[in-house]
Amino acid sequence: MFDAIAAEALKFTRHRATWGLVWIWPIGLVLIWLLAIVLGGANSAPGAGEPTPAAWIADSVSFWNVPAQPFGRYLLGAFVAVVFAGEYGWNTWKLIVPHRARNTLIAAKYVVALGLLAIGFTLAALLFSLCGWIEDMVSGDPIPAGIAMAALAKAHGLAALACVAPVLLTAAYVSFTAILTRSTVAALVVGLVVTTMEELFRSFAPVLELYAPALVGALYQILPGYHLANIASWLKEGTLAQVPFPSGLFSAPVGSSLAIAGGWIALFVALTFWRFRRQDLN
């Protein structure tokens, strides 16, 4: 298994998709920050009020919201599409399939794709915190007293955990589409559409309930959109997400949300393995 992962890593550390869709997170973030400094530096207004330690920490870990949002999921979905469907485009499955169990090859792809994304996100989040700290130092804004490294690390950890489920879910359905369609473009498009539909349904379900209450209610409970938000809310704020519907306030226990989100992820991952095991590679 280690060799299969090493082979996969050798491939993708040199692929431009890794630069354009993974390393773009830390690189892009620094570039945006520098641009903001250059454009807005003259207008900075120190002394706007010292934030509380909790607010400063919350602000400094706010990058972790991005991978869980549609834009972040589009990018990570595109990377997963390249990792899983690329072999069909390059016609290279027949180069490696005879030498490794198919399950091992797919598992290695998950490890490498998610590993590279985790490194990219972590680097970007740490740089985001560092940039905020440097900015405060340069602009003369006081960094609130009483900020402990342990509290900052914990906040990073919880924020990172909160984006695990959306990242895994996106990777799961994009990888399945990639294996099913054998096409990077198809996987990318399906990933984009599903992510958008999931977000739209989560946002507009309270309105749609007026027209089809039973159906919308059932879908809202079964589909992963609300449950991802509920898990994130529970991890970051310690509270359950409550959504006002015309029929009343909707909320679910975090255990249910974990089970449903986990179920969707497991389903798509299992389908990916199953489909690839049975697939003819002509």
Place this chain on the structure above:
Amino acid sequence: MNDIGAPVLELENLGKTYGRRGGGVNAVRGVTLSVGAGEVYGFLGPNGAGKSTTIRMLLSLIAPTSGRVKLFGRDLAVDSSVLGRVGSLVDGGAFYPFLSGRRNLEVLARTHGGGHQRIEPLLEQVGLAKDAKRKVKAYSTGMRQRLGVAAALLGDPDMVILDEPVNGLDVAGIQEMRALIRSLAADHGKTVFLSSHLLNEVQQVCDRVAIIHKGEVVRESTVAGLLDQESSGLMIEAMPLETAETALALRWAVERRGETLLVAATRAEAPELVGRLVGAGVDLFALTPVQRNLEEVFLAITAEEPADV
């Protein structure tokens, strides 16, 4: 010819049907053959005959609909780890285009779980040492083909499967490939399963051949045996030619070619032919068997086989 050992590859009634039952297409039907250790085995067939489908089944790239593949005595469906003893060149140009030739071999060595120490010698052997740092997308077809051979030999396999290995090679490259294939069997004891449409190459390097047509193996023989079986006849010079033609036409098809006759008789029938000529009072000056080359034999066999699939 190489000394042929115990079977290392056995295909038993192997079949592949694409599509639904009833309306499916039989790409391969009941292919049964056996390849011995140290043998160079040619697998011939026109485009669409089922060569590539068969090769993909014996590499576990596609699943057979019926029958089984045994490699080194192990059923591939039960134990696919035996593929670790097989090197293959399928679709010779299929490599990661964004990686260099060397990096591609490194990825493959990692996938194999070994073979790093063979990368440099193999790059030298296939003449790519100087271009090893270049990305594969900049390689010519011939260079990709040579990299494919290096990839096939990377794991020091006991058996090598080469699908159209001389595609894209120039004349010198073809000669080198021919020498390499011979050397693999003769000097290194490897078994070679070779598919090619260049029948002259097959004739020169293979011990035995199977001809597949419309998904079925229609002939399997040693190359010499096949050429002998399929010899086109006996050429004779005799006087008087008209008397000879009359005497022989009672028994065989006879075709006049200038001052000679081409008689559709086998070598085994030569004594009978001579007896008839002598009995007719004809003076026989020369009798020469006409040997077809593999290409002519192949075309004759694939033309005569039924077309129902």
